[in-house]
Amino acid sequence: MRHLLAIEDLDRDGIEAILDRAESFAEVGRRDIKKVPTLRGRTVVSLFYESSTRTSASFELAAKRLSADLISLKAAGSSVDKGESLKDTCATLSAYDPAAIVIRHPYAGAAQLVAGWTEAAVVNAGDGKHEHPSQALLDLFTLRRRLESLDGVRIWIVGDVLHSRVARSNLIGFQAMGAEVTVCGPPALIPRGIEQLGCTVSHSLERLGEADVVYALRLQKERMAESFIPSIREYAARFQIDSRRLGPRQLLMHPGPVNRGVELSGEVIDSPQSLMTEQVASGLVVRMAILYELLAAGPERPVHAAGEHEASPTPIGQPA
Amino acid sequence: MSLAEALDMRSSAGAEVVLRGATVLDPVAGIDGVHDVVVRAGRIEELVAPGAKLDGLEEVDAEGLHAFPAFFDPHVHLRTPGHEHKEDLETGSRSAAAGGYCGILAMANTDPTVSTPADVEALREAAREAACVPVGFLATVTRGMEGEELTEMGAIRDAGATGFSDDGLPIRSARVLRRALQYQRLCGGTIALHEEDPELSGDGVMHEGPVSAALGLAGIPSVSESTMIARDAALAGYEEGRIHVQHLSAVESVEAVRAAKAAGVQISCEASPHHLCLTDEEVRSLDPRRFKMNPPLRSESDRQALIEGLRDGTVDCIATDHAPHAAEEKEVPFEQAAMGVTGLETAFAALHTELVLPGTIELGLLVERMAGGAAPFDLERPSLAPGSEANVALCDLGAEWTVGEDGYESRSANSWCAGRKLTGRVVMTLAGGQVAYRLRSFSLGVAA
Numbered sequence: 001m002r003h004l005l006a007i008e009d010l011d012r013d014g015i016e017a018i019l020d021r022a023e024s025f026a027e028v029g030r031r032d033i034k035k036v037p038t039l040r041g042r043t044v045v046s047l048f049y050e051s052s053t054r055t056s057a058s059f060e061l062a063a064k065r066l067s068a069d070l071i072s073l074k075a076a077g078s079s080v081d082k083g084e085s086l087k088d089t090c091a092t093l094s095a096y097d098p099a100a101i102v103i104r105h106p107y108a109g110a111a112q113l114v115a116g117w118t119e120a121a122v123v124n125a126g127d128g129k130h131e132h133p134s135q136a137l138l139d140l141f142t143l144r145r146r147l148e149s150l151d152g153v154r155i156w157i158v159g160d161v162l163h164s165r166v167a168r169s170n171l172i173g174f175q176a177m178g179a180e181v182t183v184c185g186p187p188a189l190i191p192r193g194i195e196q197l198g199c200t201v202s203h204s205l206e207r208l209g210e211a212d213v214v215y216a217l218r219l220q221k222e223r224m225a226e227s228f229i230p231s232i233r234e235y236a237a238r239f240q241i242d243s244r245r246l247g248p249r250q251l252l253m254h255p256g257p258v259n260r261g262v263e264l265s266g267e268v269i270d271s272p273q274s275l276m277t278e279q280v281a282s283g284l285v286v287r288m289a290i291l292y293e294l295l296a297a298g299p300e301r302p303v304h305a306a307g308e309h310e311a312s313p314t315p316i317g318q319p320a
Numbered sequence: 321m322s323l324a325e326a327l328d329m330r331s332s333a334g335a336e337v338v339l340r341g342a343t344v345l346d347p348v349a350g351i352d353g354v355h356d357v358v359v360r361a362g363r364i365e366e367l368v369a370p371g372a373k374l375d376g377l378e379e380v381d382a383e384g385l386h387a388f389p390a391f392f393d394p395h396v397h398l399r400t401p402g403h404e405h406k407e408d409l410e411t412g413s414r415s416a417a418a419g420g421y422c423g424i425l426a427m428a429n430t431d432p433t434v435s436t437p438a439d440v441e442a443l444r445e446a447a448r449e450a451a452c453v454p455v456g457f458l459a460t461v462t463r464g465m466e467g468e469e470l471t472e473m474g475a476i477r478d479a480g481a482t483g484f485s486d487d488g489l490p491i492r493s494a495r496v497l498r499r500a501l502q503y504q505r506l507c508g509g510t511i512a513l514h515e516e517d518p519e520l521s522g523d524g525v526m527h528e529g530p531v532s533a534a535l536g537l538a539g540i541p542s543v544s545e546s547t548m549i550a551r552d553a554a555l556a557g558y559e560e561g562r563i564h565v566q567h568l569s570a571v572e573s574v575e576a577v578r579a580a581k582a583a584g585v586q587i588s589c590e591a592s593p594h595h596l597c598l599t600d601e602e603v604r605s606l607d608p609r610r611f612k613m614n615p616p617l618r619s620e621s622d623r624q625a626l627i628e629g630l631r632d633g634t635v636d637c638i639a640t641d642h643a644p645h646a647a648e649e650k651e652v653p654f655e656q657a658a659m660g661v662t663g664l665e666t667a668f669a670a671l672h673t674e675l676v677l678p679g680t681i682e683l684g685l686l687v688e689r690m691a692g693g694a695a696p697f698d699l700e701r702p703s704l705a706p707g708s709e710a711n712v713a714l715c716d717l718g719a720e721w722t723v724g725e726d727g728y729e730s731r732s733a734n735s736w737c738a739g740r741k742l743t744g745r746v747v748m749t750l751a752g753g754q755v756a757y758r759l760r761s762f763s764l765g766v767a768a
Contacts, residue, residue, distance in 0.1 A: 107652075192541075193534075
């Protein structure tokens with residue numbers, strides 16, 4: 001694997017390789033010393049053009065746990081603020097010879113463009129409304145731990161699918177792992193033609209009981225102003241996941257951050273069916289696994305000129 | 321009036337040349353055969369049997385080559401004034417000549433816009449200095465393309481504008497378009513319309529459908545175009561005005577134009593080579609340099625409807641919507657990139673490769689539609705009939721070439737064909753009675 005740009009680029013084996021690797025990092029995470037020397041002397045750039053809590057924090061912690069040197073850049077306060085183009089920023093950062101660039105950008109295809117401009121491995125941490133592959137992988141990891149296999153598992157993705165990169169990556173990832181996916185939401189928030197990705201479309205929660213897993217999406221409050229929905233209240237009345245609608249054997253997921261009382265009621269967030277805390281924990285080990293697979297594993301490892309980069313990766317578990 | 325007379329170009333002596341043994345095809349004039357094409361003083365003097373002895377003419381060995389009436393593009397962006405870093409009159413007209421064009425109409429969405437008689441006069445004067453093919457200029461319908469007040473259409477026509485268009489933007493207000501159509505009765509000048517309902521297009525960047533759903537890109541629905549065409553056709557019918565619909569992209573739009581024509585509305589329309597050759601599947605590459613334009617690439621059924629429109633005459637002509645952009649305006653994520661692709665240098669070759677060679681349409685039909693853009697603006701149709709001004713595209717239909725490998729005549733490189741291998745190439749162009757272009761590698765057999 002040279003870059004991680006989209007879940008669409010991975011097949012089931014590719015996904016499972018990352019999830020298996022994440023399992024081994026989960027084991028490391030239970031030790032007193034949680035740091036491994038795998039990426040010692042290598043540089044990871046974290047480049048976030050959009051605000052983020054979970055994704056940036058977990059990628060940065062993942063890089064540190066792997067002993068990489070980290071450069072963390074936010075668009076605000078950097079040269080991006082001064083009008084520097086993505087291409088020029090990329091050229092500047094490449095001068096530091098990073099092993100990986102983790103990028104989040106408000107527009108689709110940004111990570112793919114960066115991949116064409118740098119020698120570094122590129123990780124898409126969210127590009128516009130297109131893809132968010134590490135989120136899909138951590139959700140798959142969380143679910144696989146709970147259910148062992150996703151084959152035949154019925155998953156409903158509920159909410160603002162139109163504006164959600166998580167919905168797109170998860171839809172593709174869930175299906176790649178054998179799950180059956182239904183997307184559900186008001187018609188204006190379900191993209192026209194999405195069923196051609198292989199999912200079922202529903203505009204009502206009536207048959208939500210069929211789901212094994214309910215994956216709720218964040219509803220941005222601005223959607224009301226753009227007349228995608230008439231009001232938050234009307235949305236919640238029809239599409240909020242609450243304890244009345246969520247059955248006792250159904251699992252609940254959400255990528256965060258949650259609008260309490262909009263897409264989810266308070267009581268389901270705190271219910272034992274909710275996997276949201278596990279999702280956050282999975283985020284760290286899955287992102288360690290992504291960096292490991294890109295930079296330390298396999299024959300496709302990018303070759304760098306500097307000699308020290310050629311040192312064979314230290315096996316997991318050796319203390320730093 | 322010939323194209324050189326009606327439009328503006330750099331003047332020099334008329335061509336004195338004979339195209340020896342060319343396969344001459346002009347379906348409108350009913351010419352289809354192997355002839356020596358004799359051009360004297362910039363006019364087609366006669367078509368004679370190959371081998372005749374002719375004095376004082378440059379000899380061009382055209383054996384195995386096809387001579388067509390040169391093409392006419394009613395929709396190009398020459399970016400002058402204001403955006404000369406993308407294109408200017410010289411590079412744009414050279415690009416046209418390289419594509420076999422003998423006339424082009426430049427759009428008015430420049431900076432500032434072409435909205436006064438002085439703007440038109442300045443451009444015409446510049447074209448007489450710099451353009452190697454006849455160029456006509458459209459002026460905006462509304463001042464500054466703001467959609468509010470009409471330009472001085474009468475004075476602008478007197479200054480020599482070929483017609484009117486707010487291309488790049490629709491005319492939002494039905495009232496404003498109605499007033500323009502009423503005023504058109506005084507001054508003439510076809511009004512060319514970019515049809516799009518901005519309320520429906522929103523912040524869309526590609527066709528709305530399964531591909532936009534998969535990519536998470538905001539979609540521009542087909543009905544954004546077709547509803548405006550229906551509105552404007554109704555207005556044109558009511559005011560007995562004359563409109564030309566630009567860059568049709570959707571099946572619903574073809575149907576709307578077809579219905580308007582059947583109802584007797586004075587309406588013509590164009591389709592672009594990229595809409596005739598490509599679909600929104602290309603956008604999966606997320607490459608805005610080649611695949612981002614407005615209207616967007618649509619579905620296969622839309623493409624088929626455009627082809628059917630070409631066949632049955634609903635689509636009058638092919639227009640490239642040649643829209644040059646600098647590299648940095650395209651080397652950005654898809655949503656941020658400028659809309660538009662270049663097309664003059666590749667239009668014939670691309671359509672020959674994609675539609676004629678597979679047998680989808682006849683060569684004669686392509687030739688007819690490539691020159692069909694003059695009539696909607698009351699300009700003389702390029703013709704190979706003896707006595708006509710020499711407007712000839714000489715093409716090697718067997719030549720294979722890779723687009724972009726030798727660079728472009730255009731200042732910009734955002735060709736939708738970049739990297740494509742095409743079959744068929746323009747090797748020489750006569751435009752407005754003058755030799756406007758010769759392919760560098762096309763060697764001429766010069767007789768004593």
